[in-house]
Amino acid sequence: MQNFVEPQAFRRAIEQAFNAVLVTTAELETPGPEIVYVNPALCAQTGYSADELLGQTPRVFQGPATERAVLDRLRKQVGRDMHVTVHGHHADGCPYPLADCPIHRVMATGEPLKAWRDTFYRCDGSPLDVELFASPMRGLPGAVEGLVIAFRDLSAQLALERKLESAAQRDGLTGAFNRDFFDTLLEHEYARATRQRQPVSLLLLDIDHFKSINDTYGHLMGDEVLKAVVIHVQEQLRGTDVLTRWGGEEFALLLPGTTLEGAQTLAETLRASIASKPLGADLPPITVSLGVAQFDIDGNDQDAFQRADEALYAAKEDGRNRVRTAPAS
Template sequence: MSHPHSAPAGARCRTHDGGHPSTPSCREATEYDWQRQQHELRLLAIVFETGQATLITDAEMRIQKVNRAFMEITGYQAEEVVGQTPRLFKSGRHDKAFYARLWESLETTGHWQGEIWNRNRRGEVYPLWQSITAVHDDQGQVRNYVAMFHDISERKRLEQERERQASRDHLTGAFNRRAFDAALRREIQRAERMGEPLALLLLDIDHFKAVNDRHGHARGDEVLCRLVERLSRGLRATDLLARWGGEEFAILLPGTPLQGAAAFADRLRVQVSEHPLQGLAITVSVGLGEWRSGEGPEALLRRVDGALYRAKSAGRNSVVVEGRAVHGEPAPLAVTEAGNEVTS
């Protein structure tokens, strides 16, 4: 389709009195121009129908045309969206500031691209990578907007899976040490900002070496996995359980004062001691502390690790809060199976 302001094909071959010369070269030039324009139109049609999802709007953002890829991704048919505006697809996940930045870019540069979340015809919210370009006429006025996008749901899923794998212990599925360190820094900053309490537990399986020595590391690994499952059942969505290393685990309790955290820790201790894991009677020792205003992660960890050391030194199967025992009983010096002693 020729531009409304362009000269018709062959116009440059007209004579001074408006007639068309009959020279072969001019006829060939006119035929060449026509063929080139037809070829360009076919290319544009192919790109529109086989490329990325595309929608074209007028200057008032009313949708004029969409392609097949658009319909496949959004679930809408052309007749359902033509005459509508892209507000039809809003997911509700972006605030006014997001759209203000989008329009500022369009108005100043004529282009915007980025990640955006839309809602399809089925009501599902999904991520897109989208580019929007303003099309101007010869006077510099916006005549159309052309938006092209593709669904990045699979890419986001893979990113989340990589992030999950990078932040999780591969054996137990609990968060790993690196993820815990980041979470501890983040929660301390939040507690400082909000003036809220923050408690930290360090937990160690008593006499775990006896499990590995008597039953092998595979059985020991199963005990670790079952313990994580049991501990996780008692946690809130805001709590965080991490494998600290070996048979040690850390639990962050945001918004929890020391007294509540101590009661929670002793409940965990009792639940573990009263319910065998993989057929083995297991106990745990727990050290507990509460973050103090102005204290950094290292200082808090040192205090809680000291409490854990004292819990194990006092006979294990106990909870110690910064130097004082809360509850507990001395753990047997050997892990038992079905009521029978297992020598360590």
Template sequence: MAGPHSSSDIDTLRAKFYQLYIAVEQSPAATAITDTEGRIEYVNRRFLEVTGYSREELIGKTPAMIRSGLTPDIVYRDLWQTLRSGQVWRGELQNRKKSGELYWEAETITPVRDDSGQIVRFVAVKEDITERKRQEEELRLLASVFQTGQATLITDPEMRIERVNQAFTDITGYLPEEVIGHTPRLFKSGRHDKAFYAQLWQEVLETGHWQGEIWNRNKYGEIYPLWQSITAVSDEAGKVRHYIAVFHNIAERKRLEEELEQQATRDHLTGAHNRRAFDTAMRKAIRQAERSDNTFSLLLFDIDRFKSVNDQHGHDTGDAILKRLATLVNQTLRSTDLLARWGGEEFAVLLQDTSASGASTFAERLRQQVAETRLHGLAVTISLGIAEYHRGESPDEMLARADGALYRAKRAGRNRVGVADSSP
């Protein structure tokens, strides 16, 4: 009979050991064996793949070489305290690959004892959980955004509301229990026609997304503007599972836009349009006149001897007169006409669809009205120059003709209307 250590027993033992070695070596879990001081004695293939190091670079070293420096020291203190007490340690560590890339591992480190019960090694089995941590972080981020970000509502494929956040309630006034199970039709303001909603949903169905300005009605019946985006969320088969609408109230923004528009196009003293706005309107009037048989006229006027008014009564009085004059002129204009402060005491008026003859009638009436009205307690007069648009002329050419007519009215004694030569 073969003895207790026969060659066949040894061969069997070697075969089993080899099978165990192959199983560990080819395991999908990164595995390392260290001595009691943490020096690496063995690492499997997966460990090398994860860390990017070779066996030669790892054997004899400690796992400190893959530390990221981002895992708190208290974690390592707990790790060694647990292992030296003979217990299994389980936890998560953020490590660094040879390339410098950070990654997360879930580790189970087990003490290995000899026949006398002494701890002689540690076996660490590691699972790369970087993707799981990324997804967890993404979910936390999304949850944070949902709770603290813009107003958000989530619906099912039939547009029934499933979830809303606090920002939604803050903007709309509706509590979750008042809207869940309903559709967003609850918020329609009546400001948009069927074609608007048809185009909106066509874009969502074709591209999966829509964003734009929309007016809704809140719980209290108030209508307000929103900037809203709607996104279709599909499953792997391409079937829509949810719609997500994210929006914020832009009423304040629109108010500021209107205010900025006023500042950009209006004279701060008189409230009349400024020169920039007038230039834009004049170019538009010329384009319209070139495309049609209509004409328009330009009227320039200023206050006679305005310098002496300022000198005798002060600039505050002069400013008050300019404001009163702008108000008086505006009251005589049609909605299609435009008054601008041209500079100092000079003003310009665009009279749409008006010939030189019609402009002269208007100008004479305005001249007389100013002369008969005391502005801030003072009697003042104005002189006016008129030019009717000639096809093909530039804004500067037309302005020069009106300015020439105004100059002639001044030379003729002021408080008069001058008309530019009607021939091109």
């Protein structure tokens, strides 16, 4: 049992650990702590050799995304919104006092920092998303002699989180946003427009005679038509516009900062471009009908949906392949 508490045993354990570990000095003056130990896992994850890191400060991992939003728990412990791990500069390059650095604070106060997420940069410049822990390393009298930083690569976890987030927000067939996400976004956008007194418009788009496409060509062809419509519409939209599959062959488009006239212009552009030629070499020709409405920022969001839906119904009743606009409420 005695062998397991010998220094060599501890060193072997750290060197065989899956998570990355580095140890720095307790230097509080510029240029800051010096890296005195790195384990093989850190070298494997960052692409640096131990020789390249020893004698450096943790600033070696700095990159343009290293200081994003420091988590609330770190702000509470450290007391400021500051650059994490990297010493001497905020993410935009502006210097700040060394005393503001969270690693410096660990050294000065002897209090550990619990887990937080950050972005390091590998030797080749590629980003490395990590979760970090930092603890002071004390000598026998209790004085802080250095700092132990451990981190783990979150790349696979974050990729899965992004995949799950996308699955929760997107329609599985077309890739357009789904109705649940649209409802949440609409509430936020409507509140923003009301505060800022900015226009917001809505388009409802329906593929004409879609049932006959399924009946004539089969449901697989119908699916391809739906996907082609989404691709075509998205090519006409700005980055702030939101396309949602509302249900079946019907889509909703939320247009922040767009007047009724601007929404009418977009609707007519979409109608004409879709009617002019098939959206794919193997796809049948289609047309669409659209209803247009502008939100009354002194009213409510559901009123605009009702008026856009009535305008869409009028477009269908008038022969389809048309744009109809709802009068202001």
